[in-house]
Amino acid sequence: xxxxxxxxAPMVRARNVHKSFxxxxxxxxxxxxxxxxxxxxxxxxxGSGKSTFLRCINHLESIQRGFIEVDGEQVxxxxxxxxxxxxSDHAIAVQRRKIGMVFQQFNLYPHMTALENIVxxxxxxxxxxxxxxxxxxxxxxxxxxxSEKANAYPRQLSGGQQQRVAIARALAIRPKLMLFDEPTSxxxxxxxxxxxxxxxxxxxxxxxxxxxxxEIGFAREAADRVxxxxxxxxxxxxxxxxxxxxxQHPRTRLFLSRFIEKV
Amino acid sequence: MASTSAETGRAEATLRDVANAHQPPEWGRxxxxxxxxxxxxxxxxxxxxxxxxxxPIVGQWFTEASILRGxxxxxxxxxxxxxxGTALGLVLAVARMSQDRLFSSLSGLFIWFFRGTPLLVQxxxxxxxxxxxxxxxxxxxxxxxxxxxxxxxxxxxMTAAIAGLSLNEAAYMAEIIRGGLLSVDKGQVxxxxxxxxxxxxxxxxxxxxxxxxxxVPPTGNQLISMIKATSxxxxxxxxxxxxxxxxxxxxxxxxxxxxMVAVIWYLIITSILNVVQGFIERxxxxxxxxxxxxxxxxxxxxxxx
Ligand SMILES: Nc1ncnc2c1ncn2[C@@H]1O[C@H](COP(=O)(O)OP(=O)(O)O)[C@@H](O)[C@H]1O
Ligand SMILES: [Mg+2]
Numbered sequence: 001x002x003x004x005x006x007x008x009a010p011m012v013r014a015r016n017v018h019k020s021f022x023x024x025x026x027x028x029x030x031x032x033x034x035x036x037x038x039x040x041x042x043x044x045x046x047g048s049g050k051s052t053f054l055r056c057i058n059h060l061e062s063i064q065r066g067f068i069e070v071d072g073e074q075v076x077x078x079x080x081x082x083x084x085x086x087x088s089d090h091a092i093a094v095q096r097r098k099i100g101m102v103f104q105q106f107n108l109y110p111h112m113t114a115l116e117n118i119v120x121x122x123x124x125x126x127x128x129x130x131x132x133x134x135x136x137x138x139x140x141x142x143x144x145x146x147s148e149k150a151n152a153y154p155r156q157l158s159g160g161q162q163q164r165v166a167i168a169r170a171l172a173i174r175p176k177l178m179l180f181d182e183p184t185s186x187x188x189x190x191x192x193x194x195x196x197x198x199x200x201x202x203x204x205x206x207x208x209x210x211x212x213x214x215e216i217g218f219a220r221e222a223a224d225r226v227x228x229x230x231x232x233x234x235x236x237x238x239x240x241x242x243x244x245x246x247x248q249h250p251r252t253r254l255f256l257s258r259f260i261e262k263v
Numbered sequence: 264m265a266s267t268s269a270e271t272g273r274a275e276a277t278l279r280d281v282a283n284a285h286q287p288p289e290w291g292r293x294x295x296x297x298x299x300x301x302x303x304x305x306x307x308x309x310x311x312x313x314x315x316x317x318x319p320i321v322g323q324w325f326t327e328a329s330i331l332r333g334x335x336x337x338x339x340x341x342x343x344x345x346x347x348g349t350a351l352g353l354v355l356a357v358a359r360m361s362q363d364r365l366f367s368s369l370s371g372l373f374i375w376f377f378r379g380t381p382l383l384v385q386x387x388x389x390x391x392x393x394x395x396x397x398x399x400x401x402x403x404x405x406x407x408x409x410x411x412x413x414x415x416x417x418x419x420x421m422t423a424a425i426a427g428l429s430l431n432e433a434a435y436m437a438e439i440i441r442g443g444l445l446s447v448d449k450g451q452v453x454x455x456x457x458x459x460x461x462x463x464x465x466x467x468x469x470x471x472x473x474x475x476x477x478x479v480p481p482t483g484n485q486l487i488s489m490i491k492a493t494s495x496x497x498x499x500x501x502x503x504x505x506x507x508x509x510x511x512x513x514x515x516x517x518x519x520x521x522x523m524v525a526v527i528w529y530l531i532i533t534s535i536l537n538v539v540q541g542f543i544e545r546x547x548x549x550x551x552x553x554x555x556x557x558x559x560x561x562x563x564x565x566x567x568x
Contacts, residue, residue, distance in 0.1 A: 058457055060453060060456055060457060089462070090461065093456075093459040093460065093461060094459060095459070096456070096457060096458070096459035097458070097459035099457070101454075101457040101458075103450060103453070103454065103457075105450050107448075107450040107451060107453060107454040108454075109451065109454070109468075109469050109473075110473065111472050111473055111547075111549065120458075120468065120469075121458040121459075121460070124460065124464055124468060125458060125459055125460055125464070153549070173458065
């Protein structure tokens with residue numbers, strides 16, 4: 001498993017992140033650093049703001065206080081002299097291009113085949129030559145074990161296969177950071193394993209990943225660090241052994257105990 | 264004992280196998296079919312035999328030069344007005360859905376006005392624009408005049424017809440397209456955002472192709488309405504199919520036969536369009552389970568006039 005490089009600049013730096021929807025404050029001051037190559041698993045009860053935080057990292061949601069930095073650039077804003085200025089929509093789109101995202105509901109383009117789904121962003125957004133993008137897409141499909149499904153439409157694939165195509169699609173832009181929002185929660189139980197296997201491989205290859213999931217087993221095996229969120233704050237974080245094996249905070253213990261009962 | 268029961272079991276399995284079931288004849292339905300066909304044939308016979316329809320005259324004028332020219336004008340107007348209307352409608356739909364209050368209210372105002380007034384009135388206004396604005400002037404605010412035109416030179420029956428029909432159509436198409444865009448799953452928009460696609464690229468590559476499934480059926484409906492709506496331009500002396508037919512019967516007084524000429528042409532065009540629409544719908548249903556037949560979008564019936 002890849003270890004975070006000592007002394008390197010963090011890939012993600014979040015400081016005092018606050019986010020409200022109307023009067024509902026969902027994130028109440030999140031601080032988090034993610035080092036290059038690190039795999040961070042975010043756990044927490046439903047409604048604790050995990051998805052919202054993930055979406056703030058690539059500015060699908062804007063934040064109201066604090067700041068988030070990805071790969072040394074502040075997300076959504078830039079310093080002009082000593083004035084912090086909002087970026088244009090286009091500049092924000094450009095910032096997002098180094099971040100891959102995998103959604104709970106896959107969100108594959110239903111009118112495109114698996115291969116077309118994967119090459120859409122590399123060709124259309126990153127302006128790669130089509131042939132090169134297709135060759136890489138086929139390589140990625142092989143990596144997620146779906147070589148023979150290149151020409152299938154999403155509806156012709158099982159949920160697990162769709163999610164693996166979605167992972168290949170996110171990898172196709174050669175992202176510096178991958179965000180996973182409950183990638184296995186919409187899957188039938190027997191299909192969860194195939195997706196987690198692909199993610200475990202990626203974790204072993206030095207990709208920087210932030211994974212929101214309820215799969216405690218995946219956290220234990222693949223995570224460098226586990227973050228436990230509740231009520232819009234990070235309650236506890238540390239190595240999987242520490243957070244999962246010997247949780248310090250009562251809320252973490254409560255959450256984990258419910259989980260273990262359920263499994 | 265056991266073997267006989269197994270045998271009867273097998274016999275029963277064959278007997279009860281629904282694959283061997285046969286359908287009882289549905290006499291009632293056959294009778295109904297026969298009755299309907301008989302009435303239809305009888306009606307067709309009556310119409311065909313009725314000398315008042317003047318079928319020989321219909322045949323004689325059906326492909327006459329002035330009629331075909333009128334047909335060409337009708338088709339040309341339909342294509343041009345529909346194309347301009349759809350393009351402008353798309354812009355209006357996107358503006359209407361924009362976060363920007365200025366764009367969405369301007370678009371809303373346009374749609375409100377052009378859907379809220381009769382097409383006939385709009386056509387007459389365009390045609391008589393010169394009485395409202397005798398001159399159209401392009402100038403800098405408080406500055407020199409750059410160019411000016413006499414409105415009467417700009418507004419011919421042709422330009423008035425195109426302006427009237429396409430602006431009216433744009434208002435209807437805007438609502439149809441907006442409905443289509445809203446029908447696309449929000450996760451799709453999110454995916455295009457997350458991949459850093461520009462708004463236009465996301466619309467062109469991901470959102471519109473999916474919206475087409477619910478845009479095409481009502482648009483086919485609009486197109487057919489449009490073909491018939493073009494007949495309104497005869498009031499501003501535009502020589503479309505209906506106007507050409509009227510031209511003839513004003514001289515010959517063969518009103519019914521000449522109207523039959525127009526009716527048959529209109530029916531031929533709409534039949535062709537129905538077939539084309541079927542092909543387009545099947546194209547945009549690709550990637551669907553059981554491609555083509557699955558959950559058709561509801562058809563909205565709206566007349567533009
Ligand atoms: N777009 C939104 N508008 C309003 N409230 C939202 C929106 N998205 C999330 N929320 C609220 O934010 C809270 C946290 O949601 P979420 O981040 O999805 O939690 P989690 O992913 O941990 O289950 C919830 O109470 C939810 O209702
Ligand atoms: Mg969530």
